[in-house]
Amino acid sequence: MLKPFLRQPNSSLFTTSKLALMVFFSLTLSACGKPEVKVKPPAPAVSVYSVKAQAIGGYREFVARTEPFKEAALRARVEGELIARHFREGSNVEQGQILLQIDPAAYKAALSAAKADLSSRISGEENAKRNLKRANELISDGYISQSDYDRLTTEESQARSAVKAAAASLEKAELDLSYTTIKAPFSGRIGKVNYNIGNIVGPTSNPLATLIISDPIYVSFQVEESFYISYLQKNQGARTGNEGEFELSLRLPNNSTYQEKGKFDFADTKISQGMGTVELRTVFPNPRDIILPGLFVTLIVETRDKEEMALIPQAAVQQNQQGKFVLIVGKDNRVKLRHVVLGRRINAMWVVEKGVAIGEQVIVAGLQKVRPGVEVNGVKKQVNPLTGTITDFNDKATNSAKANDVNISPNAAVDK
Incomplete structure (x- = not known):
């Protein structure tokens, strides 16, 4: 009874569906069996600096203190009331000028x-x-x-x-x-008055004021006895320095370099028993009174005989447990780790005593992207030797000249 209501399957439709299903499985199996093609990623780009050479001399820094070229403490030689003052504190006075008057x-x-x-x-x-x-x-x-x-x-x-x-x-x-009339014993600059008009002063009183000459100005420092003896042996007993052998300069407390050059003036005649040092003194011109007596400064002593040495930017230097190192891009464009022995620091540059050759490429930016042995794409950059700013060679807004070719003055803002 139910057979008339049952529909027989269409043989042609069944065949077509079967063929489509077989083609789908065939394509799927074919795709699974084909090997995957891997695309090599591009080498990371890093900024590199071409190491240049510069003439650098032997160098030492000393903590030094400035002293007036001449100093006089003005005292009352008789007792009496101070009745007049004829100068302005901090001003320049002439020799013989009346300064103070006692009744x-x-x-x-x-x-x-x-x-x-x-x-x-x-x-x-x-x-x-x-x-x-x-x-x-x-x-x-x-x-x-x-x-x-x-x-x-x-x-x-x-x-x-x-x-x-x-x-x-x-x-x-x-x-x-x-x-009773106190005059200036020499021309110079007078400081603060310690007694006002109306005070009673006398031979037992403190100095009334201090008169100094600060142009030129002395700069005193101390060296170890071993260094001093070695210097005397080398220079056949010359006690105040060979004028043609050393170049003396100063770095001021604000880290600026003093423009005037100095010369050796005096060496003490004995060794300090407590410190084992010898006091030396240099003299510097001070025409603008920039340097005041009692100032702590850094005295830089550099030999005039110089040697060509490599300089690298501070940004290229890293440190690990073995010491300071730099990453170098070799001729095969692969990164190499090189430990270095550094000398003095000149502004934004380090002097390299050992570990880097002239012309090698050191990485200055992109260090976090690479490790030794990795292939990289080195992009040459220029580095401002004063500020350490890294720029492209065509960036004239930042640097008017290629920093790689700038001759860094060894006495400009030098640090150890």
Whole structure:
């Protein structure tokens, strides 16, 4: 009863579906059996710097302190009230210029008394001389005794001595009066006044003010006794330095380089027993009074005989447990790790004593992308030797000239 309601399958439709399914499985099996093609990633790009050479001399730095070329503490040599000041603190004064005035009234009176006393003593001497002259005429005739003659001789001698004493007192009174006027012993710059007008000052008082000469200015420093002895042996006992052998410069506390050059001036005659050092002194021009006495500075001593040495940017230097190292891109474009021995630091550059050759390419940027043995694409960059800024060679806005070709002054902002 149900057979009339059942539909028989279409043989042609069944065949077509079967063929489509077989083709699908065939393509799937074919795709699974074919090997996958791998695409090689491009080499990472890194910035490299071509190592250049520069003439660098032997070099040492010393902590030094500046001292005035000449210094005078102005003191009161007589006691009295300070009544006048004739200068502005911190200004320049000329030799012989009146600086301070102590009340001279008492010393003027003492001078007048000394003059009167001298006049009286001179009169007494003249009278004693006359009496002795008459005695010389009378003693031969026996009109005066020998004892009277001896007395007159003594009086004449005492009167003469009294005149000399009065003259000395007058000279002292004149000196005391002159000491009430304090003058500049030399031309220089005067500092702060320690006593105001109206104060009583005297020989036991502290200095009234200090006068200095700071152009030129001394720079003193100390060296180890072993270094000093070696220097003397090398230079046949020359104690203050060979002017043609060393170049002296200063780095100021703000890390700027002082423009003037110095020269050796003095070496102490003994070794400090407590420190085992020798004090040396240099002298520098100071025409603009930039350097003040008492300033701590860094004295840079460099030999004039220089040697070509490699310089690399600070950005290229890294450190591990074995020490400082750089990454170099070889001719095969692969990265190599190279440990280096560094010398002095000149602005943004390090002097390399050992480990890097002139012309090698050191990586300065992109260090985090690579490791030793990896192939890289090195892009040459220029580095500003003063600031360490890394730029392209065509970036004229940042550097007007190629930093690779800039000659770095060894005395410009130098650090160890």
